Amino acid sequence: MKLSQFVFASIVGILSIVANAQSSTPKMKAIIVDEYGGPDVLKLEEVPRPEPKDDQILVRVIAAGVNPVDAAARSEKYAKFFGIVLPFVPGYDIAGIVEKTGANIKKFKTGDSVYAYIGLGEGGGYAEYAVVTEVEAAPKPKSLNYIEAAAVPVVALTAWQALIDTAKLSAGQTVLIHGGSGGVGTFAIQIAKARGAKVIATASTANQDLLKKLGADVAIDYTKTRFEDVAKDVDVVLDSVGKDTLARSYGVVKEGGFIVTLVAQIDQAELDKHKIRGASLSVEPNPDELAKIGRLIDEKKIKVIVSQTFPLSEAMKAQEQVATGHTRGKIVLKVADEPK
Numbered sequence: 231m232k233l234s235q236f237v238f239a240s241i242v243g244i245l246s247i248v249a250n251a252q253s254s255t256p257k258m259k260a261i262i263v264d265e266y267g268g269p270d271v272l273k274l275e276e277v278p279r280p281e282p283k284d285d286q287i288l289v290r291v292i293a294a295g296v297n298p299v300d301a302a303a304r305s306e307k308y309a310k311f312f313g314i315v316l317p318f319v320p321g322y323d324i325a326g327i328v329e330k331t332g333a334n335i336k337k338f339k340t341g342d343s344v345y346a347y348i349g350l351g352e353g354g355g356y357a358e359y360a361v362v363t364e365v366e367a368a369p370k371p372k373s374l375n376y377i378e379a380a381a382v383p384v385v386a387l388t389a390w391q392a393l394i395d396t397a398k399l400s401a402g403q404t405v406l407i408h409g410g411s412g413g414v415g416t417f418a419i420q421i422a423k424a425r426g427a428k429v430i431a432t433a434s435t436a437n438q439d440l441l442k443k444l445g446a447d448v449a450i451d452y453t454k455t456r457f458e459d460v461a462k463d464v465d466v467v468l469d470s471v472g473k474d475t476l477a478r479s480y481g482v483v484k485e486g487g488f489i490v491t492l493v494a495q496i497d498q499a500e501l502d503k504h505k506i507r508g509a510s511l512s513v514e515p516n517p518d519e520l521a522k523i524g525r526l527i528d529e530k531k532i533k534v535i536v537s538q539t540f541p542l543s544e545a546m547k548a549q550e551q552v553a554t555g556h557t558r559g560k561i562v563l564k565v566a567d568e569p570k
């Protein structure tokens with residue numbers, strides 16, 4: 231064989247090894263974002279299935295929760311703020327079944343049912359498979375199906391970290407929860423009630439029944455009543471609305487009380503003026519809190535409200551709905567059939 235023939239044959243051999251390796255990489259369907267823009271940048275594609283690193287588990291996703299931040303992540307400004315880089319698979323809430331575990335995983339084994347909040351810099355929930363670390367996942371509450379379980383992690387952890395960890399809400403205190411009918415609000419009302427607090431919650435006319443069903447002691451229709459005419463001298467405010475709602479909230483907190491906002495910088499001058507404390511919150515993964523929330527759900531102390539489900543292929547419609555800022559409970563993507 232001439233040298234040129236040998237070189238050619240070697241290159242062909244190497245290329246066929248690479249091609250074989252690529253074709254043997256398992257594939258999955260996922261929603262990919264490879265440019266910033268509106269919901270039409272969400273594309274359903276076939277991509278390589280992720281492999282779990284030593285500290286990760288690979289989850290076969292049955293359902294993925296949809297959050298306002300999923301839609302925000304398509305904008306360059308927010309993506310950079312959250313540390314999200316193109317191209318990416320959106321989705322931070324999943325429920326599914328452990329397919330494979332990394333070498334250092336102790337808490338989970340193949341076949342376990344889990345739910346997880348995947349950190350914002352990672353994502354990957356809108357897909358048939360996703361990798362998560364042990365600190366992002368907890369056992370799925372037994373009383374929930376996967377669609378319901380996927381509705382829980384981000385918003386329930388947010389409500390818990392705002393009310394319990396940050397504001398230290400205690401039994402007998404009064405809390406004002408803005409946006410009580412949304413993802414965070416529906417959990418916040420129930421977590422506060424389970425804590426023994428008195429709950430005042432706000433929502434529009436159509437959602438007054440939901441506030442009551444979730445246990446709110448006082449329901450305020452913000453389209454008809456100024457909340458400060460009803461809520462006075464509260465111990466804690468949870469704000470998920472911002473702007474004028476946040477600005478008007480400082481004045482309803484009693485001296486020494488606490489205001490937590492999820493959507494803005496807290497205004498220190500306003501806190502000082504009213505002699506109150508406050509903080510802006512950014513939710514963090516927390517497996518112990520996720521497990522505690524799961525127990526409250528299994529004890530029937532917390533209900534999960536899912537108002538709409540969409541197939542994975544209709545992620546665009548799901549994000550259009552969540553971006554309205556008027557979701558009742560949660561929206562969830564069905565990725566696979568519920569296992570029997």
Ligand SMILES: NC(=O)c1ccc[n+]([C@@H]2O[C@H](COP(=O)([O-])OP(=O)(O)OC[C@H]3O[C@@H](n4cnc5c(N)ncnc54)[C@H](OP(=O)(O)O)[C@@H]3O)[C@@H](O)[C@H]2O)c1
Nearest residue numbers: 298388409411412413414433434470492511512513556557
């Ligand atoms: N900082 C964090 O870590 C963090 C974590 C989770 C969420 N968030 C943010 O918190 C916000 C809420 O999240 P979410 O998942 O609960 O959203 P969501 O499911 O869309 O719920 C929003 C709720 O707000 C209510 N609402 C709208 N305008 C209102 C107003 N002026 N006064 C009172 N209620 C009003 C809506 O009720 P009606 O339809 O009845 O108007 C709706 O139920 C989003 O901006 C989200 O990005 C931040």
